[in-house]
Amino acid sequence: MHSLSAYIPDAVLTNNDLARIVDTNDDWIVSRTGIRQRRKLAETDNASDLGLRAAVQALDEAHLNTTALTHVIAATCTPDALSPSVACIIAGQLGASGVMAFDIGAACSGFLYGLSLCRALISQEPEAKILFVCTEALTRRVNWADRSTCVLFGDAATACVLSANADCAMAKLDDVVCHSDGTLRNLIHVGGGTSCAYAMGTTVDEQFFITMQGRETYKHAVRNMVRVCEELLERNHLTVDEVQLLVPHQANMRIIEAVGSRLAITEDKVFTNVAKYGNTSSASIPLALTEARLEGRIHPGDRVLTTAFGAGLTWGAALLQF
Ligand SMILES: CC(C)(COP(=O)(O)OP(=O)(O)OC[C@H]1O[C@@H](n2cnc3c(N)ncnc32)[C@H](O)[C@@H]1OP(=O)(O)O)[C@@H](O)C(=O)NCCC(=O)NCCS
Incomplete structure (x- = not known):
């Protein structure tokens, strides 16, 4: 990169x-x-x-x-x-x-x-x-x-x-892993595609917008982000102690805290900026990486673990070396 x-x-x-x-x-x-x-x-x-x-x-x-x-x-x-x-x-x-x-x-x-x-x-x-x-x-x-x-x-x-x-x-991609589970596609939906029928004389219904089953999504988000981080660390023969910063998808502070705590990463090694921007979907991790660098939270030689979860369902993790 x-x-x-x-x-x-x-x-x-x-x-x-x-x-x-x-x-x-x-x-x-x-x-x-x-x-x-x-x-x-x-x-x-x-x-x-x-x-x-x-x-x-x-x-x-x-x-x-x-x-x-x-x-x-x-x-x-x-x-x-x-x-x-x-x-x-x-x-x-x-x-x-x-x-x-x-x-x-x-x-x-x-x-x-x-x-x-x-x-x-x-x-x-x-x-x-x-x-x-x-x-x-x-x-x-x-x-x-x-x-x-x-x-x-x-x-x-x-x-x-x-x-x-x-x-x-600026950074090297050491490894990345991505997964999906389309059977859970109804948990988060971003409308506007051809499934949103729009007949003459009608108005768009709620399927046109973002819909989400919040509680269910929360559980899958935490579980899958934790598992995929463990999978990635394991296949690279690393422990969390060898990671200098976790930059998770900025969806929700409670999800971020749950992921950090289950991975046993201390709070000071978890970067968050969700308070300022909310969930910016695909832009969320790279925006957080940009700010983490500007704030001096990433130093040359640091190994950064990132993980995301989203509609699809899709999820993944990556290891970057700065
Ligand atoms: C969305 C989320 C914050 C909702 O929190 P929750 O504790 O699950 O809340 P619930 O949806 O069960 O709603 C609880 C109550 O709060 C109410 N509520 C929901 N949104 C509200 C809001 N913005 N303001 C005030 N009350 C609200 C609900 O109507 C409900 O009221 P009721 O008990 O009278 O019916 C939570 O489910 C979550 O974080 N989910 C994951 C979302 C996410 O980040 N998805 C993207 C992943 S990429």
């Missing part, structure tokens, strides 16, 4: 802002989720606009011209449209014509699925230079009438450049 940049929209939605539109309050949200505020993209922006801004920064940081790119890949569960892909839109706006460009739909595990895919692509094509964007416009798909979900999500984008060239790399 040669660079890692984030773009966060300016507009802040606090818990008190939400309490004005739905029957909730700051105490409930903070005690159940740890979230204090989230960001909301501008009316004129879509997921691709956020991703493009992160991408421009990442290319700049990597001192890379768009003409050098071979692939543009975007992870998102809130694309501008069913087609074209967000990756194609971003590649077009960057002037990266001719590159292979496509999206990954792995929801909150999108960053880890993307790392896994990029590793495979690079091993097949050692000359590959991949721009990998994670971008979400989740506030466009939350149901503002559903207090149990609308308080959880926020918007953000990140971008990084990946290639086989280890010289001046």
